[in-house]
Amino acid sequence: MTQYAAIIYSHDGDWTSPEEAETTKAYAEFSENQAAVIRGGAALHPTSTATVVKVAGGRGGDVLTTDGPFVEAREVLSGFYLIEADDLDSAVAIAAQIPGAWDGAVELRPVIQFG
Secondary structure, eight states, X not given: OEEEEEEEEEOOOOTTSGGGHHHHHHHHHHHHHTTTTEEEEEEOOOGGGOEXXXXXXXXXXXXXXXXXXXXXXXXXXXXXXXXXXXXXXXXHHHHTTSTHHHHSEEEEEEOOOOO
């Protein structure tokens, strides 16, 4: 079986707020229904809580940080699942059930297994 990162792009919401209760319930149902193939995952706080880190001049250079989102976008990285599937078609079928795919997008990327 192959592991896939199911990277969720959706609106920039605060998943802990009461306004997102219906959506978080849908994610809980997905997680329960797909527990056999989920190997990990997490929701992310809104982009307003982000800190962007860069190293000027490459390794060993000055560390620069910027608060908040790097770019304005309608859809942002809002969370991910690590899923296991027999093949890409199976992974697509699973990803289509992630609520973020209904009004945003889910990017599937095979995971490289080191060691």
